[in-house]
Amino acid sequence: EPEVTQTPSHQVTQMGQEVILRCVPISNHLYFYWYRQILGQKVEFLVSFYNNEISEKSEIFDDQFSVERPDGSNFTLKIRSTKLEDSAMYFCASTKLGGEQYFGPGTRLTVT
């Protein structure tokens, strides 16, 4: 069964550093999403991406964040200058038109 994959599973970085989280969505899916879950809190929407552009973003997704689909398979989330409060589990999801969202296993980002 096709699945969404994410790398790395765990990323440790120092405050102020740039990080790139990678996702490979399911191949015939058209919509891509990033969510995050701060430890002990609920899953929060960050951004959605369709047809090579951002379709919707939340208040969390400020200028420090960017997304890209650099080739036909990868979908990346970049945080330009990480802060302590960016420490969270980041989930990628993908879906076909009108379908349910399939989530990847997540990347745990720890900012020290």
Next chain:
Amino acid sequence: AQSVTQLGSHVSVSEGALVLLRCNYSSSVPPYLFWYVQYPNQGLQLLLKYTSAATLVKGINGFEAEFKKSETSFHLTKPSAHMSDAAEYFCAVSDGNSGNTPLVFGKGTRLSVIA
């Protein structure tokens, strides 16, 4: 704006007992509703979804949920809990009219199953 309220951050049941996890939603448009399960150190797995067809939805692992518009509820049930059901459960809503809108999640309910 849409929102989800999950009553009870932690529910504990005995093995073999009924599982009932509560979810109430708020939506100004016809909603799509979902239950996801998260096992420790894993991602989110879809249990079941409501997309305006049958109000009683059956999912994986013996779970089901009933959409009650009058009560704005979408509670998750399972007749007999198993030890392997211990996990975090999230209710989520999206805008059913707009196709692929983002999910809005509740805070989650941690289910413990006691032998």
